[in-house]
Amino acid sequence: MENKNNPIFFDKDISVDIIKNKKIGIIGYGNQGRAQALNLRDSGLSIKVGVRNIESIDNNLLESDITYDSIENVSSWADIICILVSDTSIPKVFNSKIKSNLTKNDTILFSHGYNITYNLIQPPKNVDVIMVAPSGGGQMVRDEYKKGRGVPALLAIHQNFSGNALDTAKAYSKAIGSAKICSFLSTFKEETETDLFGEQVLLTGGLPMMIEKSLKVLLEDGYSPVVAWFVCYYEIKMIVDLFHEKGFDYLYSAISDTARYGGLKSGNYLIDDEYENKLKNVLSDIKNGKFVKDLEDNVDTLKYKSSIDSKSSDEISKIMNVLFKKTKNRNSL
Ligand SMILES: NC(=O)c1ccc[n+]([C@@H]2O[C@H](COP(=O)([O-])OP(=O)(O)OC[C@H]3O[C@@H](n4cnc5c(N)ncnc54)[C@H](OP(=O)(O)O)[C@@H]3O)[C@@H](O)[C@H]2O)c1
Numbered sequence: 001m002e003n004k005n006n007p008i009f010f011d012k013d014i015s016v017d018i019i020k021n022k023k024i025g026i027i028g029y030g031n032q033g034r035a036q037a038l039n040l041r042d043s044g045l046s047i048k049v050g051v052r053n054i055e056s057i058d059n060n061l062l063e064s065d066i067t068y069d070s071i072e073n074v075s076s077w078a079d080i081i082c083i084l085v086s087d088t089s090i091p092k093v094f095n096s097k098i099k100s101n102l103t104k105n106d107t108i109l110f111s112h113g114y115n116i117t118y119n120l121i122q123p124p125k126n127v128d129v130i131m132v133a134p135s136g137g138g139q140m141v142r143d144e145y146k147k148g149r150g151v152p153a154l155l156a157i158h159q160n161f162s163g164n165a166l167d168t169a170k171a172y173s174k175a176i177g178s179a180k181i182c183s184f185l186s187t188f189k190e191e192t193e194t195d196l197f198g199e200q201v202l203l204t205g206g207l208p209m210m211i212e213k214s215l216k217v218l219l220e221d222g223y224s225p226v227v228a229w230f231v232c233y234y235e236i237k238m239i240v241d242l243f244h245e246k247g248f249d250y251l252y253s254a255i256s257d258t259a260r261y262g263g264l265k266s267g268n269y270l271i272d273d274e275y276e277n278k279l280k281n282v283l284s285d286i287k288n289g290k291f292v293k294d295l296e297d298n299v300d301t302l303k304y305k306s307s308i309d310s311k312s313s314d315e316i317s318k319i320m321n322v323l324f325k326k327t328k329n330r331n332s333l
Contacts, residue, residue, distance in 0.1 A: 007185045009155075014174040014183075016043070018167045025050055025078025027071055027098065028085035029061050032111050035138035036082065036176050037066055039145045043175040050074030052093075075101035080168070082109040088299055090115045094123075102127055105161065107168055112195065113188030116158050118292045128165040129158040132172045132183075133191055141176060150177030154186040196286045201279055211236065216307055225315035233316075234323075 026037045027050040040047050050071035051057050061068055068074075075081050075098045085093050094115075102108070107128040115121045116129065123129050134141045136151040144150050153176070155169040162168075166185075173183040199205065211233055218228035243251040252260050285291045306313055 009170050009173070009179055009183045009185075011174055011179045014170045014179050015167075016045075016171045016174050018164060019045065019080065019171045019175065022046070022079040023048070023077055024080045024082065025074040026082050026084060027074065027093065028083070029058050029068075030084065030086065031138035032134070032141070033082075033084035033138075034058075034060060035141040035145075036084065036111075036134075038064070038142055039176040040172075041066060042145070043177075045175055048074050048077060050097075071097040072101055076103075078106070080107045080109055080172070082111075084111060087112055087114045088295070091120045094121045099124070107162075107165070109169075109172065110188075113156060113158075113192035114196075114292075116188045117192040118289065120292075123159065125159070126161050128160060128162050128168065130165050130169040130172075131156040131158070131188055131191060132169050132176070132178070133195075134176065134178055141178075145177035148180070150180035152181045153178035153183045154191045155183050156186050156188045156191055158188050193283070193286050196291065197283050200282055200286075200291075207236075212307060215312075219308060219312050225312040226319045228312075229316045229319060 022045075024040055024045055024047045026033050026040075026047060029037065029049050029051060033049065037047055037049055047066065049061060049066055049068040050073070051061070051068050052071060054068070054070060057068060069077070071093065081098060081102070083090055083094065083098065090110075098108075102124060104126040105128075107130060108123055110116065110129075110131045111133045113131050113133070116123075116131075131154065133154045133156075134151045135153065136144075141151045153173045155166070155173060157165045157169065159165070170179070170183060173179050214232040215228050218232065219225060239251070242254060252264075255263070285294075308316075
């Protein structure tokens with residue numbers, strides 16, 4: 001794939017005027033739905049939340065001043081319909097409750113390109129189809145906004161019926177706080193494939209499994225669960241904090257000779273050509289649609305089950321309770 005520079009936008013480059021008088025419907029009040037709804041409300045925009053069951057709505061929504069209605073009514077009321085239900089539910093929700101309530105010139109907005117990239121839904125041609133995908137979970141999107149900051153967002157345009165789709169996406173990203181840091185232009189395909197790859201090989205796959213396997217090896221060799229947990233789990237956050245803002249050059253200059261030599265030697269031994277080939281296989285399954293097919297067929301079958309014995313897991317839970325309770329108490333002073 002050719003390398004390209006993605007245009008970047010900041011608050012100063014963006015006007016929210018294009019969405020100021022639009023009605024924004026947030027379909028789903030989960031992780032992203034709640035955060036984006038509250039940020040849009042605090043940015044002075046007109047919003048309504050669409051829920052699947054009016055009788056059993058989320059307490060947080062009930063206690064907020066946000067108005068809500070059925071998904072069908074909100075889709076029909078709104079000019080911008082933000083589809084923030086879980087990705088595997090989107091086709092069913094879109095086809096049964098949203099599609100027939102769209103009107104010409106509406107905008108439908110996603111926070112992940114999955115269903116469009118894999119052609120799992122077919123929006124009508126006379127609407128804009130855009131993406132504003134924050135690079136972080138909903139809690140972070142809300143917390144950062146409240147601190148006057150934001151979480152960066154990827155923007156993409158799939159259909160530009162109105163001719164204004166990019167301006168709408170930019171304005172929305174400013175209203176949820178993202179452009180305070182940066183909003184950058186991507187495509188539905190690029191966002192989807194890189195997002196799936198990142199979570200599978202690192203965020204929700206590689207990293208947790210690498211931690212667990214390392215712990216297992218120490219435990220099976222007779223080391224104490226608490227000490228093994230400190231080195232293989234607790235210290236991860238400190239190392240990430242060390243390189244997150246300043247990069248790996250800084251990391252390798254900030255650690256001991258022993259840590260640098262051992263890290264580079266064993267890192268190169270573990271993360272070898274075979275590992276790289278496996279990464280390529282994962283990417284290839286994402287790109288050729290095999291992963292999506294697997295997910296559709298098996299979505300409810302894979303559950304996390306720790307490979308660490310239950311006695312060690314109990315010891316680890318105990319130390320986590322003590323440690324993080326103490327940290328929380330200290331932080332709340
Ligand atoms: N989570 C993240 O960190 C993150 C980050 C960036 C982008 N995104 C994207 O944001 C979008 C929303 O994800 P999320 O993590 O916010 O989802 P989520 O927390 O799992 O929330 C799901 C919401 O969808 C509703 N829902 C689920 N199935 C439904 C159905 N069949 N009919 C009607 N409503 C249904 C749920 O309603 P109930 O409460 O009634 O179950 C809930 O309000 C996805 O496209 C995701 O990829 C997520």
